[in-house]
Amino acid sequence: MLVEAGHxxxxxxxxxxLIQFIVPLWGTRAxxxxxxxxxxxxxxxVLACIAFAFVALTVAYVTSDFSVLNVVENSxxxxxxxxxxxxxxxxxxxxxxxxxxxxxxxxxxxxxARDSIPARLQANTLAIQAAITLAFxxxxxxxxxxxxxxxxxxxxxxxxxxxxxxxxxxxxxPLLYVGYVGFSIxxxxxxxxxxxxxxxxxxxRIVRPWTLTAWAFLTLGIAMGSYWAYYELGxxxxxxxxxxENASLMxxxxxxxxxxxxxxxxxxDSLKVWTILLAILTFxxxxxGTFLVRSGVLTSVHSFAVDPERGTxxxxxxxxxxxxxxxxxxxxxxxxxxxxxxxxISREGALVLNNLFLATACATVFIGTLYPLALEVMTGEKIxxxxxxxxxxxxxxxxxxxxxxxxxxxxxxxxxxLLGAAQRLYAxxxxxLLxxxxxxxxxxxxxxxxxxxxxxxxxLILGSLNEIVTRSWTKGGDWAVMRRKAFGLPRSAWGxxxxxxxxxxxxxxxxxxxxxxxTLGTLRSGERLGVGPYEARLERIVPRREANFREDVATxxxxxxxxxxxTVDTMKRLYxxxxxPTTEAGIMTRGLSQIYVSLGEIQxxxxxxxxxxxxxxxxLIWLGAVVMAAGGALSLTDRRMxxxxxxxxxxxxxxxxxxx
Amino acid sequence: xxxxxxxxxxxxxxxxxxxLIAAAGCVLGVALGLVLYAMNDTILFFNSPADVQARNVxxxxxxxxxxxxxxxxxxxxxxxxxxxxxxxxxxxxxVRYQGLLPDLFREGQGIVAEGVLEASGVFRxxxxxxxxxxxxxxxxxxxxxxxxxxxxxxEKASQQAEQ
Numbered sequence: 001m002l003v004e005a006g007h008x009x010x011x012x013x014x015x016x017x018l019i020q021f022i023v024p025l026w027g028t029r030a031x032x033x034x035x036x037x038x039x040x041x042x043x044x045x046v047l048a049c050i051a052f053a054f055v056a057l058t059v060a061y062v063t064s065d066f067s068v069l070n071v072v073e074n075s076x077x078x079x080x081x082x083x084x085x086x087x088x089x090x091x092x093x094x095x096x097x098x099x100x101x102x103x104x105x106x107x108x109x110x111x112x113a114r115d116s117i118p119a120r121l122q123a124n125t126l127a128i129q130a131a132i133t134l135a136f137x138x139x140x141x142x143x144x145x146x147x148x149x150x151x152x153x154x155x156x157x158x159x160x161x162x163x164x165x166x167x168x169x170x171x172x173x174p175l176l177y178v179g180y181v182g183f184s185i186x187x188x189x190x191x192x193x194x195x196x197x198x199x200x201x202x203x204x205r206i207v208r209p210w211t212l213t214a215w216a217f218l219t220l221g222i223a224m225g226s227y228w229a230y231y232e233l234g235x236x237x238x239x240x241x242x243x244x245e246n247a248s249l250m251x252x253x254x255x256x257x258x259x260x261x262x263x264x265x266x267x268x269d270s271l272k273v274w275t276i277l278l279a280i281l282t283f284x285x286x287x288x289g290t291f292l293v294r295s296g297v298l299t300s301v302h303s304f305a306v307d308p309e310r311g312t313x314x315x316x317x318x319x320x321x322x323x324x325x326x327x328x329x330x331x332x333x334x335x336x337x338x339x340x341x342x343x344x345i346s347r348e349g350a351l352v353l354n355n356l357f358l359a360t361a362c363a364t365v366f367i368g369t370l371y372p373l374a375l376e377v378m379t380g381e382k383i384x385x386x387x388x389x390x391x392x393x394x395x396x397x398x399x400x401x402x403x404x405x406x407x408x409x410x411x412x413x414x415x416x417x418l419l420g421a422a423q424r425l426y427a428x429x430x431x432x433l434l435x436x437x438x439x440x441x442x443x444x445x446x447x448x449x450x451x452x453x454x455x456x457x458x459x460l461i462l463g464s465l466n467e468i469v470t471r472s473w474t475k476g477g478d479w480a481v482m483r484r485k486a487f488g489l490p491r492s493a494w495g496x497x498x499x500x501x502x503x504x505x506x507x508x509x510x511x512x513x514x515x516x517x518x519t520l521g522t523l524r525s526g527e528r529l530g531v532g533p534y535e536a537r538l539e540r541i542v543p544r545r546e547a548n549f550r551e552d553v554a555t556x557x558x559x560x561x562x563x564x565x566x567t568v569d570t571m572k573r574l575y576x577x578x579x580x581p582t583t584e585a586g587i588m589t590r591g592l593s594q595i596y597v598s599l600g601e602i603q604x605x606x607x608x609x610x611x612x613x614x615x616x617x618x619x620l621i622w623l624g625a626v627v628m629a630a631g632g633a634l635s636l637t638d639r640r641m642x643x644x645x646x647x648x649x650x651x652x653x654x655x656x657x658x659x660x
Numbered sequence: 661x662x663x664x665x666x667x668x669x670x671x672x673x674x675x676x677x678x679x680l681i682a683a684a685g686c687v688l689g690v691a692l693g694l695v696l697y698a699m700n701d702t703i704l705f706f707n708s709p710a711d712v713q714a715r716n717v718x719x720x721x722x723x724x725x726x727x728x729x730x731x732x733x734x735x736x737x738x739x740x741x742x743x744x745x746x747x748x749x750x751x752x753x754x755v756r757y758q759g760l761l762p763d764l765f766r767e768g769q770g771i772v773a774e775g776v777l778e779a780s781g782v783f784r785x786x787x788x789x790x791x792x793x794x795x796x797x798x799x800x801x802x803x804x805x806x807x808x809x810x811x812x813x814x815e816k817a818s819q820q821a822e823q
Contacts, residue, residue, distance in 0.1 A: 234760075344679045356684055360691045367695055381705070384724055388702035393694045397687075520740055520759055572763075581763040600740065600760035609740050611760050 006056025007147040013049035014137040020130035024123035036123035040111035047108035067153035070146045076159035078547040086170035087160045093146035102181045124192030135317045159577035168228030176221030180286040182214025187283030194332040204266035215255045216632035223625030234598040236613045246369040247289035253362035254282040257355045270340045284322040346416040350408030357401035364393040406463025428462035453511020460504030464497040491638040499631025506624030512617035522607040532614030535559040549575045570597045592619045710750040719779040726772040757785040764790040
């Protein structure tokens, strides 16, 4: 019964979002506040309906209701509870439901935040948001209904893909989707501004927190996905330039550019047209990512099922929204007023350069991801574009950006002084160079990339801290006063310093991968295998049975210089229902470094094949991303973000609409 | 804060715009150059064993070889050396690989190997991929086999789903 109610709630949400789409738009055309006020109400109702549907599906999973096809295909009565819950979005239908749930959740927040958003803008924004919800609800109801029944109900389910039976599934998709879908709000705001033909610094202030939130979540989501792939797939790699990964990287790059260009727009009322375009492109890339992952164009662990009908439908959504918004842009953008001017050497100029590099880097990822698909469609030739391509194109575009980043942070608004900026960075630059030389001296046999990358990362971190120090430091000043001054700086200044330092951490982590050591060997019990400064000794192999899998557990003792540091377990599993084998890597963390053990086959002579990795500083890659997101979150708590909009609207009494 | 005097030269709006366009042109030009260069150098083609013969692929070429692992062809030796044959409907190519094979590697399974064809006709693989799903057939392999009228994997998969 609950299942049918869930299905009905989805249909109801479809109807309501149609109202939410049409009535407010009509209201803003007719300048009717009553019609406009329909938007927040329906947005909340849509949210309630979709949330109910989501709960209904979750209940079906938790209670193992095998009369529901989706549950049969992706669950099993013996599956642990946590995977029964996360399994709700571990399949195509459920993950699309999560997608619209988050979409309507953002709509709901815009609806509640009525005090800080002018009514016209809110109505238009929610209408655009409703159009997206409408399209995806139609997609779910016509091609991907999670509530389909199966008659007769089988006794048990087919279990979830074992690779997805992991805590990562509980965390990675929700974070990623909040990021992807969060950009729909900036998109909706951009379209709303274009519809009304008015855009100014107030718009930027309203949009910025949303963009920043989406960006921070997307950062975490990508990092989480990368760490999950690292420990689950057993190849020891953290980024494969897989099209599915690129699909999330592209909106991240565009979103990062957007976060920066809205700063220029907010502070200097400049770059308006570009910011609007970027907001549209960022969400378009999110949609493209959804299409690539969900349509089955790519085969990967993410595309749960291949169904051409679905692919065509999402492609349709893609064309309508990207085409529609770009047409709206082409029609309306020329009417937008140009903003303030600035010298090329200035903070604005630096941010333009940032946008230029990020957008270009994003374009190379776009080409590398879509070119093979396009070629296959046109000629049938199958090619693969992998790491070498991106190392040659993406990396040379990102490195100069990172090198210039600290200089940009130091430049003044409107008209900067490059020499002065460089002077303020002498200390950071000197220390980073010194560190590069020291690291190189100690590891001169090793790869050159590592010390250089570590120097770059250090420069980024020191350059960011430098910004805080120079803004609070006075020669011979009182220590207490300086500290007060430093902590009195706006939170957004701290947030940006921390986020950029996070970039530095990630760069150091990536650079250190050049020092990775990998050993391949076969071991019998008691035998040892060395990897870098460490050794692993195979203790025993023990078979074990769990609820839904059997496994052989190999226990290894890790030693350094003959000293035992502890043991790691690594498993080879066979998931009974699907008859599918998986390996679980054994990982020992030492500070920021890891020793990583992956099991292979039992050899003809009875020994155990094994791959060992020593990965120095590898945790910094993901830690850096977490620090970036934390910087973004700190910026969000800035006073300006919270009170700016109402303060500004008080200064604009000419608004013909009654304030909410 | 600095002792430098600000420069007094002012750029006109037009000059500013030109600076911007020049900068954008530079970055885009460099990016385009990199992409074109990388396209020539780093892209790998996919070949089935039949393609290798039909296209007369030269030894020393790097490419991705896809097909089915021939039944009874897998021979393991010490040091985790594995030799097996990858076949399609028409021909088979011997593959040598050292390292851990993916969990789903088994005889009769579709795989994609990346590596170099040696003069002896042996394909030296440095990575072997099988996919994360028991019904999985790499898409390239499936297409190649379907062209040769040899694969009914989808029907098999859907039968399993119905069970």
